[in-house]
Amino acid sequence: MDAQRVNLDGFAVENPELGLVALASPYDPEPGLVVEDGVVVEMDGVRADEFDSVDAFIAAHGLDLAVAAEAMALPDVALARMMVDPGVPRAEVVRLCAGTTPAKLARVLAMLRPAELVMAMTKLRARRTPSNQAHVTNRLDDPLLLAADAATAAAFGFRELETTVPVLADAPSNAVAVSIGAAVGSPGVLVQCSVEEALELELGLRGFVSYAETVSLYGTEQVFTDGDDTPWSKAFLTGAYASRGIKMRVSSGAGAEVLMGGAERRSMLYLESRCVSLARAMGAQGVQNGGIDGASVAGAVPRGVRELMAENVMVMARNLESCSGNDALMSESDVRRTSRTLPIFLAGSDFVCSGFGSIQRYDNMFGPSNWNAEDVDDYLAMQRDWGVDGGLRTADPADIAALRERAAQAVRAVYEWFGLADFTDEQVAAAVDAAGSKDLAPGDPVAVTHAARTIRETGLTMADVVTALYETGFEPEAERLLDMLKVRVAGDCLQTAAILTPDMRVLSLVTDPNDYSGPGTGYEPSPERQAEIDAIRQQRSVEDLRREQAAHARDALRPAGPATQGGDPREVVIGVSPATGRDIWVTLSGLPVVDVLRELLAGLEEEGCTARIIRFCDTIDLGMIGLSAARLAGSGIGIGLQAKGTALIHRRDLAPLANLELYSIAPVLSAADYRLMGVNAGRHAKGGAPEPARNPYTDEAIEARYHTKVVSLVAIERAHCRPGALPEELVL
């Protein structure tokens, strides 16, 4: 058991002294609010003259004092129930929460059990339509690969892409490359480049990114200041982004203060409640939280994963956009990391992941995500299993290849146009085909930095990139990037939880408000979207299987008239199912049916027996086929074989459901197994009592793999079944 991957994870003893406590610390303050003459004079046990800068900002801007007395007087459990109760409108919860202090709201959220958090998230999320965000980065900051990967991510349905850099100076190049790639993949994909605050703002002002997220908040003044900002500088930054029409959210999340040794003995949920209160006070439209870089710290303590989700719900209750974590890989265990995401995935969030790693783990410059490129098929299957919209869709591999090619070519053209870099055909081809940067030739690392510096120093803007795309033959992409610039002018993406659809409609709290109020209400995928969710590329129909089988058809097995009774005491009859040699030619283990028959015949021959092959057309039941074969055999021994590979040995005096030997797990049978069954049938025919052959053992999810095929194969057998049809001899 110790070898299980979950044991690579660290688990911490709960320790409030270090802030290693999830939902409530004995040192968390008592909720309280004293207002005199419309001014907060005491909040959560602290007098105004003792307020640190976080308290001071929240007290000055964050509380709706008209509702505060009512909200603070409500018992915690009453407000907790309102969050869960579908009969209480979202707007009412939002109205009351606006009057709650950080300590109050933390206590309320700490009451919600996991299933209640799911209900609360379903109702309180701002936007009706859920969505998802991807990370697009690589170790080399290779612009061709960034563009190709951005196009891939957009094709899979991500509506926000976040890039960052291993080398800070490369940031402008990455922002341009990802924006171009995203525009190739889909219209309306928002792009950000996560870097130091001032540079990130500059990228926004220049139009190279269409939203910002790395505006970090912390729950204590010390850690906030260590982060080189104050609530006021961050509030100003929030206004600065809005003044250019750029969407922006702030980042916080449990564990950051603990990691920096500055948790001041408070619980993670309380400190995060301060961050979320501050975010609302500053006028940010949304928050990225749910651990983020500290997710594993939360995951290490009891109830930590629950705390992560409570943070997201807290954001929603404050009427803000939630970008719900599920980014940093919080466990080595696939079971544990899935468990961490599942409730949020089921409830639906404005962004389920604040960074699904759409690239290889090693290329993720934020560190591996909780979900990575290799998990996309799992995620799509989960959407289909639960019938929920997690924001992703299946993309056709051929379409992806074409998009990657176009994205890399577009970046190449733009970089050449501005004299930023000259890429070769080989470099483009390598980026298009690459799974990750390890598949690229070691390029010239200085080249990217040079390109980025040129972009920054020559004052290029996104409007220039639009022109370059247009002039180099990428008109649709030029149009799409120009549209992203025009979106800023309209300002609709400044509203809470805004995303753009591929047809450039804004979905937000204003245009697409969540109206969940119980079963039958709220978000339901449109029929088109449902079809996207359902139609994963691995799904197969009976017709698909019929085509697959037909490709293996041969003329080796031919009818030779009505079957007759045999008389030779050494004769064994091999009875086959109705579709054998008609529509089914290959067994579940991949053996041609004809080869299986040859193995059985060879085994019988080894024992000196003769054999006939007879097709039974009035039943698909293997027991009946085997028994009928035995009754026609001179020896009274028959072998029954379904075309899918299941086989048994029967004797004419046994009941239909009895048998001498049975191979029930067709997918794992080999030619040697069938040879042995032929031998044993021969020994039975000679009156011997051979040791029964055993089914090969497997610990694979054999039913998951083959049951859909079995259903189709049985349907095909059934279609050939005619009541009263007489058995016919076959020659091989």
Next chain:
Amino acid sequence: MTGADPRLRAYSGRPVEAVTLEAVRRGEVSADDLRISPETLEAQAVASERHGNPQLAANLRRAAELARISDEDVMRVYEALRPRRATAGELSALARWLEERGCPRNAALVRQARDVYVRRGLTR
């Protein structure tokens, strides 16, 4: 762009629908043609208020003021507000400057910051 309000105008006053790819290519589109206007930000503030977020509305009104000042000045004010970058006097001067440039809400924010910074040791 589909769905755009035909009455929507950029900071320059130019209708957004007149900002076409062809115009960009001909160099007939200025930065101000792709910049949000204070009026649009005010309209967005009204929408935020209507949707239960007066703080977002207040931010959009501060943004409406900042829409009128240059990128460089925006960066400069941000830098001055970071911890221990400015003295109380410098912050007061910055507030006055913002006031004079038609940014009273941002000026008030800076003055409030100054008072808290002095008390919490966040001035230079």
